[in-house]
Amino acid sequence: MIEILRKIVQQVNAAEGLAEALEIIVASVRESMGTEVCSVYMRDLETGGLVLRATRGLNQAQVGIASLAPGEGLVGLVAEREEPVNLEDAESHPSFQYLPDLGEEKFHSFLGVPIIHQREMLGVLVVQQVERRRFDESEEAFLVTMSAQLAGVIAHARVTGAVVKGESSGEGASARVSGIPGAPGIAIGTAVVVSPSADLYTVPKRRAENRRRELRAFREALDCVRADIQTVADNLGSELNPEDHALFDVYLGILDDSTIGAEVAGLIKAGEWAQGALSQVMIEHIRHFERMEHSYLKERAVDVRDLGTRVLAYLQESTVESRSYPANTILVAEELTATSLGEVPRHQLAGLISVRGSGNSHVAILARAMGVPTVMGAVDLPYTRLRDHELIIDGYTGTVHLNPSAELRQRFQQALDQDLALSRDLESLRDQPCETLDGHRMTLWVNTGLMADVTRSLEQGAEGVGLYRTEVPFLLRDRFPSEEEQRQIYRNQLEAFAPRSVTMRTLDIGGDKALPYFPIQEDNPFLGWRGIRVTLDHPEIFLAQVRAMLKANEGLGNLRIMLPMICNTAELEAALALIRRSHREILQEGLTGELPPIGVMVEVPAAVFQARALARRVDFLSVGSNDLTQYLLAVDRNNARVAGLYHSLHPAVIQALESVARACRAEGKPVSICGELAGDPEGAVLLLAMGYDVLSMNSTSLPRVKKALRSIHLREAQALLAEVLLLEDVSAVQQHMQLFLAEHGLGQFIHNPLD
Ligand code: PEP
Ligand code: MG
Numbered sequence: 001m002i003e004i005l006r007k008i009v010q011q012v013n014a015a016e017g018l019a020e021a022l023e024i025i026v027a028s029v030r031e032s033m034g035t036e037v038c039s040v041y042m043r044d045l046e047t048g049g050l051v052l053r054a055t056r057g058l059n060q061a062q063v064g065i066a067s068l069a070p071g072e073g074l075v076g077l078v079a080e081r082e083e084p085v086n087l088e089d090a091e092s093h094p095s096f097q098y099l100p101d102l103g104e105e106k107f108h109s110f111l112g113v114p115i116i117h118q119r120e121m122l123g124v125l126v127v128q129q130v131e132r133r134r135f136d137e138s139e140e141a142f143l144v145t146m147s148a149q150l151a152g153v154i155a156h157a158r159v160t161g162a163v164v165k166g167e168s169s170g171e172g173a174s175a176r177v178s179g180i181p182g183a184p185g186i187a188i189g190t191a192v193v194v195s196p197s198a199d200l201y202t203v204p205k206r207r208a209e210n211r212r213r214e215l216r217a218f219r220e221a222l223d224c225v226r227a228d229i230q231t232v233a234d235n236l237g238s239e240l241n242p243e244d245h246a247l248f249d250v251y252l253g254i255l256d257d258s259t260i261g262a263e264v265a266g267l268i269k270a271g272e273w274a275q276g277a278l279s280q281v282m283i284e285h286i287r288h289f290e291r292m293e294h295s296y297l298k299e300r301a302v303d304v305r306d307l308g309t310r311v312l313a314y315l316q317e318s319t320v321e322s323r324s325y326p327a328n329t330i331l332v333a334e335e336l337t338a339t340s341l342g343e344v345p346r347h348q349l350a351g352l353i354s355v356r357g358s359g360n361s362h363v364a365i366l367a368r369a370m371g372v373p374t375v376m377g378a379v380d381l382p383y384t385r386l387r388d389h390e391l392i393i394d395g396y397t398g399t400v401h402l403n404p405s406a407e408l409r410q411r412f413q414q415a416l417d418q419d420l421a422l423s424r425d426l427e428s429l430r431d432q433p434c435e436t437l438d439g440h441r442m443t444l445w446v447n448t449g450l451m452a453d454v455t456r457s458l459e460q461g462a463e464g465v466g467l468y469r470t471e472v473p474f475l476l477r478d479r480f481p482s483e484e485e486q487r488q489i490y491r492n493q494l495e496a497f498a499p500r501s502v503t504m505r506t507l508d509i510g511g512d513k514a515l516p517y518f519p520i521q522e523d524n525p526f527l528g529w530r531g532i533r534v535t536l537d538h539p540e541i542f543l544a545q546v547r548a549m550l551k552a553n554e555g556l557g558n559l560r561i562m563l564p565m566i567c568n569t570a571e572l573e574a575a576l577a578l579i580r581r582s583h584r585e586i587l588q589e590g591l592t593g594e595l596p597p598i599g600v601m602v603e604v605p606a607a608v609f610q611a612r613a614l615a616r617r618v619d620f621l622s623v624g625s626n627d628l629t630q631y632l633l634a635v636d637r638n639n640a641r642v643a644g645l646y647h648s649l650h651p652a653v654i655q656a657l658e659s660v661a662r663a664c665r666a667e668g669k670p671v672s673i674c675g676e677l678a679g680d681p682e683g684a685v686l687l688l689a690m691g692y693d694v695l696s697m698n699s700t701s702l703p704r705v706k707k708a709l710r711s712i713h714l715r716e717a718q719a720l721l722a723e724v725l726l727l728e729d730v731s732a733v734q735q736h737m738q739l740f741l742a743e744h745g746l747g748q749f750i751h752n753p754l755d
Helices: 002-013 018-033 075-081 139-167 211-235 242-256 258-269 274-290 295-320 362-370 404-428 451-459 469-476 483-497 532-537 539-552 569-588 605-609 611-617 625-633 641-644 650-668 683-688 702-710 714-724 730-743
Strands: 035-045 051-058 085-087 109-117 122-130 173-176 180-183 186-195 329-331 347-354 375-377 390-394 400-403 445-446 465-469 502-507 559-564 598-602 620-623 669-672 694-697
Touching: 002 018, 002 139, 002 539, 018 051, 018 122, 018 139, 035 075, 035 139, 051 075, 051 122, 051 329, 075 109, 109 559, 122 139, 139 173, 180 329, 180 347, 180 362, 186 347, 186 404, 186 605, 211 258, 211 400, 242 295, 258 274, 274 329, 329 390, 347 362, 347 390, 362 445, 362 451, 390 404, 404 669, 404 702, 445 451, 445 702, 465 483, 465 569, 465 694, 469 539, 469 650, 483 502, 483 539, 532 539, 539 559, 539 569, 559 569, 569 598, 569 611, 598 605, 598 611, 598 694, 605 611, 605 625, 605 650, 611 620, 611 650, 620 650, 625 650, 650 669, 650 683, 650 730, 683 694, 683 702, 683 714, 683 730, 694 702, 714 730
Parallel strands: 186 329, 329 347, 347 375, 445 465, 445 694, 465 502, 502 559, 559 598, 598 620, 620 669, 669 694
Antiparallel strands: 035 051, 035 122, 085 109, 109 122, 173 400, 180 375, 186 390, 390 400
């Protein structure tokens, strides 16, 4: 069964649009279940009715015509109940609705299952038979499994269909894809699709601008790969026995195979660009080998893929130079990386869309720092086909609009203009203190990582740095930076802000932050080797980093050191001992300077419960609410599927935050927060009321938070907190907070979807 399922899903995945996908589904389900009828009814987005969209066994002429209102007929019943209906004799059921011309009179048994994607009812999948019998348990289970697997593919095909229609008619149908808010703001622009270096499966389709040039590039790339393989073979000549050596002959044989080369050349001559032609032909051949029964031949698929990727790498190298970006570039990729952000000149970059990842992925954090509207986790986006399409990004709600209508475009343009007006208004706050109406002063710091953050932060009136993510400069290199390189990087940060404090966090890798040159492969990386766990296991990395920080601090004295992912006092004691040792060492080397203040990040539930014990041992605590929320709610911060459950205002999170603040007060230690919640006006109001001393956020959020806190009284926020602490569910908290903002003239910080 798994094999059948896999095959059908694969075929449906390759379909160009919804109609083709549904055709494949009805044909293959009917065949694999041996039924006489298989049909799909899809919910009409406007009327909510269920329209027959594909069938095998019923009257084909009724496709697109036969329709049932919501709740009407057996199909309507399946949709309404959102569960299977399995009947021996359909006509005798009270919900049965006779549709003339459909030709279903002779079919008695009926099994219908709903197609549901991300809680949305997309349609109903039905099988029917002449014989009066109830479908047995295994058949029902098969259809339910099939429908659950196909739901995502159907949702995807719906959007692809809109794009493909646009490609053939020149006028794309509008479509909307939901993702996760990555960075706030609206962008209207043109899609530029970036594929990772050499991935055959993500090459966009594109017409060749100059066929002869593409053909030449392909032939040159082939020659380069041939030469590479020959060199490898020659180099290994004496170390390999003759059997192993034969592998290279096989490789070269595949490349020399006239069919593959001729097929690629044929496609290029027909107008496809070299990369597209190569990927199509290679994928076809890979599939062909994968389908082979014989394991030796199956293995050839791996070789073909490898060779195809090598050729592609050469082709891509030759095209990297020539990539040009339109004025309002919206960068689209399967998985955007920190480096892809740097590829487009900032003034041409309007927005970012990543099919994978979520609002707390590092690229999203960077995008917020740079103020680039971003949507993450747009899993249903047929991104490889979007080149040059007009897109709108709503970074507030995490929505992408393809080929928007003129009316929708105008609405978004207005919202964009309003946003610009608001930020001009906020600029005037730059030199004003962050003080509530009743005179309570709140310290606003920023989170940094790039040097770009520094300038921006100072422009926005930052009073210090609450989190400098040291892994960012590590991420942008191809090896660990040396102690001296680190010292210079840290010195730049410290100097730029002096005499204001700069809180440097020791290397926090693992989880979603992998260094390209230090890969960590784990089944469960967020519960694995990350943060302080890695650096305590590698004291040489930790010591070099701390020494670099201490040296950079010489003569400035504005450094604070912060430790990520602390789960117990033993880890803290061990890290403290290493920091003290580094300090002693640099003093012995003749440098001067006090031991800087040291703090602990509270980002795992254990640290919340041990906040007093931790606070007692250090100078400050700082809550990392991004991770804390993830661990408290058991919701992966980068998994688009569960992003809807990632609530920073969940009552459990609010109580945890409040309890950390209380613990610090009891120990007489300052407490700050450096997760994204600090930059959210709603979160900031609650944190003020809890008694947080410092809110550290990305610089884009700073003026908004300042405006929000300057518009309220501390005692009002405290009264609000007392009420919120009694609430038991997220939506009640959200409503309460929105009402509070609206009542205080802060309605502009509540973002309502525009569609
Ligand atoms: C956090 O977890 O809230 C935090 C600030 O750290 P990071 O987002 O870098 O994991
Ligand atoms: Mg963290």
